[in-house]
Amino acid sequence: LSGLPKQEYCYRKCMEREVVVQPSPRVYKALKTQMEFILNELQRIDVGESIEPxxxxxxxxxATTMNGLKGDGNNGK
Incomplete structure:
Protein backbone atom coordinates (compact mmCIF):
# COMPACT_ATOMS: atom_id res chain seq x y z
CA LEU A 1 0.00 0.00 0.00
CA SER A 2 2.97 2.33 0.29
CA GLY A 3 3.34 2.89 -3.44
CA LEU A 4 7.02 2.01 -3.17
CA PRO A 5 8.61 -0.83 -5.11
CA LYS A 6 8.86 -3.95 -2.96
CA GLN A 7 12.66 -3.74 -2.75
CA GLU A 8 12.60 -0.10 -1.59
CA TYR A 9 9.88 -0.86 0.97
CA CYS A 10 11.87 -3.80 2.38
CA TYR A 11 15.04 -1.71 2.47
CA ARG A 12 13.37 1.09 4.43
CA LYS A 13 11.73 -1.31 6.88
CA CYS A 14 15.02 -3.16 7.47
CA MET A 15 16.83 0.11 8.09
CA GLU A 16 13.97 1.16 10.43
CA ARG A 17 13.26 4.20 8.28
CA GLU A 18 9.84 5.75 8.01
CA VAL A 19 7.76 4.63 5.03
CA VAL A 20 5.86 7.59 3.60
CA VAL A 21 2.91 6.82 1.35
CA GLN A 22 2.84 8.88 -1.83
CA PRO A 23 -0.64 9.21 -3.35
CA SER A 24 -0.84 7.58 -6.76
CA PRO A 25 -3.28 5.53 -8.84
CA ARG A 26 -1.41 2.40 -7.70
CA VAL A 27 -1.95 3.25 -4.01
CA TYR A 28 -5.59 4.12 -4.67
CA LYS A 29 -6.18 0.78 -6.40
CA ALA A 30 -4.49 -1.14 -3.56
CA LEU A 31 -6.62 0.69 -0.97
CA LYS A 32 -9.78 0.03 -2.97
CA THR A 33 -8.94 -3.68 -3.26
CA GLN A 34 -8.26 -3.93 0.47
CA MET A 35 -11.49 -2.10 1.32
CA GLU A 36 -13.46 -4.55 -0.86
CA PHE A 37 -11.80 -7.45 0.98
CA ILE A 38 -12.66 -5.91 4.35
CA LEU A 39 -16.27 -5.34 3.32
CA ASN A 40 -16.61 -8.97 2.21
CA GLU A 41 -15.09 -10.21 5.46
CA LEU A 42 -17.32 -8.00 7.61
CA GLN A 43 -20.41 -9.15 5.70
CA ARG A 44 -19.34 -12.76 6.24
CA ILE A 45 -18.98 -12.41 10.01
CA ASP A 46 -22.14 -13.37 11.89
CA VAL A 47 -23.41 -11.39 14.85
CA GLY A 48 -21.47 -12.34 17.97
CA GLU A 49 -18.46 -13.81 16.15
CA SER A 50 -15.04 -12.41 16.78
CA ILE A 51 -13.04 -10.59 14.14
CA GLU A 52 -9.68 -12.04 13.14
CA PRO A 53 -6.69 -10.03 14.44
CA ALA A 63 -7.16 3.91 8.30
CA THR A 64 -3.65 5.16 9.02
CA THR A 65 -2.86 5.32 5.31
CA MET A 66 -6.08 7.14 4.49
CA ASN A 67 -5.45 9.67 7.27
CA GLY A 68 -1.94 10.24 5.95
CA LEU A 69 -3.24 10.78 2.41
CA LYS A 70 -5.45 13.64 3.60
CA GLY A 71 -2.31 15.79 3.62
CA ASP A 72 -3.10 17.64 6.84
CA GLY A 73 0.37 16.89 8.21
CA ASN A 74 -0.74 15.43 11.54
CA ASN A 75 -2.01 11.99 10.46
CA GLY A 76 -5.62 12.77 11.38
CA LYS A 77 -4.93 13.60 15.02
Missing amino acids: ELLDTIDLI
Missing part, protein backbone atom coordinates in the same frame (compact mmCIF):
# COMPACT_ATOMS: atom_id res chain seq x y z
CA GLU A 54 -5.25 -9.93 10.90
CA LEU A 55 -8.42 -8.21 9.65
CA LEU A 56 -8.22 -5.67 12.46
CA ASP A 57 -4.56 -5.01 11.59
CA THR A 58 -5.53 -4.49 7.94
CA ILE A 59 -8.29 -2.06 8.92
CA ASP A 60 -5.86 -0.15 11.15
CA LEU A 61 -3.25 0.04 8.36
CA ILE A 62 -5.79 1.34 5.85
